[in-house]
Amino acid sequence: AQTVTQSQPEMSVQEAETVTLSCTYDTSENNYYLFWYKQPPSRQMILVIRQEAYKQQNATENRFSVNFQKAAKSFSLKISDSQLGDTAMYFCASTPLNFGNEKLTFGTGTRLTIIP
């Protein structure tokens, strides 16, 4: 079984600043994926970034990067040079590496507001 915890229900930051969203997880799997999804006001789920747990290098996608600490079971998302379009709900999620029918386990989300 997997659990994902996001302890920050809401965050706000000034435009152009850097913000870090926290996520911790627990799993009995040896190999798994970790994700950050963005859900803007349109409610369309958008994949922000993905990390395979067996990879030591932290994933990056342009302004988005993660700090993956496997021993601590921590997976935080850093957004650099934040933009107004980054305003959204952000969900951390995990799933076993052997995808199959295994479900994604989502955290409760962090509502991020970028202030102009």
Place this chain on the structure above:
Amino acid sequence: GAVVSQHPSWVICKSGTSVKIECRSLDFQATTMFWYRQFPKQSLMLMATSNEGSKATYEQGVEKDKFLINHASLTLSTLTVTSAHPEDSSFYICSPRRADTQYFGPGTRLTVL
């Protein structure tokens, strides 16, 4: 990129009626389909998982006779909310999976009066 459509995007119905939500993967074949519901300001809650041609597997607490899932093909899945009641009002999201990537439909907002 992969495109997923859901229809309708918004539906209002009277209590006691049934509503069918259609989910299509337009440019890929999905090996597995997940259906979620999301209440305002909450996370996605998995309702059921299905594979093409097989019966869906429902999560604990989800009534399989109320939420009928048909996974007719690798590109089409439907969710029918039968005898809908106001407490079924929610945002429903389909999520087809292909290999190691999961995609999401744009969602359907259901309001039951």
